[in-house]
Every structure is written in C-alpha cells, then in structure tokens.
Amino acid sequence: MTIFGIKSLRYCVRMIRLLSRLLTPTALRYYLSVILVVAANQSSAADEPLTITLRIKDHLFVPAELTAPANTRFRLLIINEDITAEEFESAALNREKVIMGNSEGVIFLGPLSPGEYSFFGEFNPRTAQGRLIVNGPQS
C-alpha cells in the first residue's frame, strides 16, 4: 500500500510553497490596502447602531420572540450563557453561526420585509426555537 508513502511529504512541501505565494510583498501590500478599505467602511458603518440582543440560556432562546423594524439593517447580538456550544441557524433568514459556551457572536440582518422569520438552535432543534417578527410598512 502506498497510501501513506514518503512521497506525501513532497506534496506537503509543494503545498506550503504554493500557499507561500500568497505571502509575497506585492500580495501583502494588496491585503493591507483591502484591510484599510474595510476599516474605512467600518467607521462609516458605525452610524447604524441598532443592535438587538438574543440570549441562549438552558438550551433555549430568551426571548423566544424578537421584534425588529422592517427595511432596516441591524445587528443581532447572540449571547450564549450556557457552558455548552450552540449553533444559531435560520433558513428563512439565511444565517448560521456557531456560538461557543459563555461567549457571544454578532450577525448582520436585513433589510427585511414585514413578516415572521423562524430560527432554531441546531444542537437542540426541537426545543430551541424562536421567531423574529418584523413590523412596519411594506417597502
């Protein structure tokens, strides 16, 4: 069997060499410019402060029903108060994010049209269920 042969080391070296091309001075300068542009965008994005908080406690979402304004972009801050990890998931909102135990995560949502959007915790799909209710005029 040659599955785990010594040749594989050569491929590893080749792989590292290939990846190292991503770290040439030109590439680094490019990354720096991208980071600067992103940083500039962030300072301008700071003027949308609407943050909605959702907590995970005892494998449940608190509150299980959230409300948000229609046609607005907002941040959803998810705070996991359990020691266990959970994954926030929603097909309707098109989002998924793992939140480790005793930590928090942010996702950006919207602009959404009025309606009801369900979400759930992937690790407790039957019990950890919640809804986001979006109120407001149709755009």
Add this chain to the structure above:
Amino acid sequence: MIDAVVIVLREVLEAMLVCCVLLASSYALGAKRTWLLPVTLAAVGGALLYATNLATLTALFDGRGQELTNVLLLVLTGASLLFYLLQLPAMLHNKRTLGKKEAPVTSTLYAVLIIASAAAMVRELAEIFIYVFSYGIASGQAVPVVSGAVIGAGVGVSLGIFIFFGLLWLGKRRCLQMSALLLGLISAGMLSQATRFLVQSGFLPGEHILWDSGWLISESSLPGELLHALLGYDATPGIEQLTVYVVSLAFAMLLLRKLMARQGTDGDALRQ
C-alpha cells in the same frame, strides 16, 4: 440520538462529496493515492485548531472572525477546484504525449488536490468536534450524542464510498466528465456560500432576497441538504449570492467544455 445522526450526517455529507468526487477524478486521471495522508493530517489538524480556538476567532475583527475564516476556507476550496478543472485538459495532453508509464499528474496538481479537500473538510469536521465535545459531552449527553455521531459518520462515509465507486463505474472517460461537472457545481456552491458569509458579517450590503423556495424544498430536509451539498442550494438566495453562483458556474462549464473537446481530439487517450 436521531438529532445527532442528522447533524453529523449533513456535515459529513458535504465534506465527503468534495473528497470522493476529487478522489474519483484524480483516480481516473492516474494519480497516486499518496495525497491522502497530507489531506487527513491537514484536515484533522485544521479542524482541531478551528474548534478549540473558535471563541477567540469569533471575537476577532469586531465579531466577524468566524465568518471571515469560513469565507477563507470556502474560497480556498472553490478556487482550487476551479484551478483543478483548469489544469485537467493539459493533464490529458501530458498523458498522451508521455505514454502510459509516466504519471501525468504534477506535484502542483497534488498540492491543489490537498488544499481543496483539506479546506472543504476543516469546517465540517470542526463543527462535528464542537457538537460532540462542546455540546454533547459538556452537557452530559455523551452516550446519545457520540453513538448518533458514529452512526451519522458511518452513513456519510458509506454514501461517499458509494459515490466514489459509482463514478469509477462509469469508466475513466465518463468519470472525468461527470466528476468535472460535479466539481464545477460544488465550487459554484462554495463560492456562493462564501458570499453569504460576507453578507452575514456585514461586508456586503444587505441582500435583496430573490425568492423563497422553502415551501417546495426545505433547506433542513434531507433532499434540501443533499441539494445544498451538491448544488449549493439555498431556499432564500440574495442577489449577490446568485450572481457569484452564476458567474462561477458559467466559468466551470466553460472549462468542462474544454475538457470534453480535449477528450474528443485525444480520442483514445482515456479509453480503457
């Protein structure tokens, strides 16, 4: 336990699909299997790093670290799959000019195979690690979670082996075409998923959701999961996602056509 089976199965399915199609394609090309060890090491090592540092990672870049890492992994997979498709016609040409004894596969191609499959596996494996250790064992449900995970992984790996042999059963020529088609679809799906993570982390503007086909095929149902892994199916795609999907799929299909044209001129290059 059923939940554990489903969760682990869907993660394994996504990772296995990329690896098994790549394995079948490289096998039809005459590649050796030496690249499997580096892939395993890189995927398991990467997944352990990802899973153990996820809380720190998430907090980076103003709470966007997790999405950016996912984008990096998805783009790495999608781009290296497209690069692999780009290289295929030249490989066929080499095979013909060098004769049967020489392996036509260059070490660059091996490196691309390693990067594509390892990057595809890291995220899925890490999610399984997190589910089993940070959820299952931490919440004292070790027995149902671990046994469910083992069953799910078993079913996923069996499906992967089934896909691998199914592709080889087509014969080398058709296997290359079919796997190139599948790889094109998968890479388009990966790149559109990367776009979705950029929207989720606020780097791209709020998407205009184009349609909701959740009533027809729910994303969390088994057919939905399969379509998601295979075609990057999304019940509620945004406009950015669809654009990236269409562009990369068109590029992949162009490469597929080139491959088939090359196979046509090298009539018996792969007829066995």
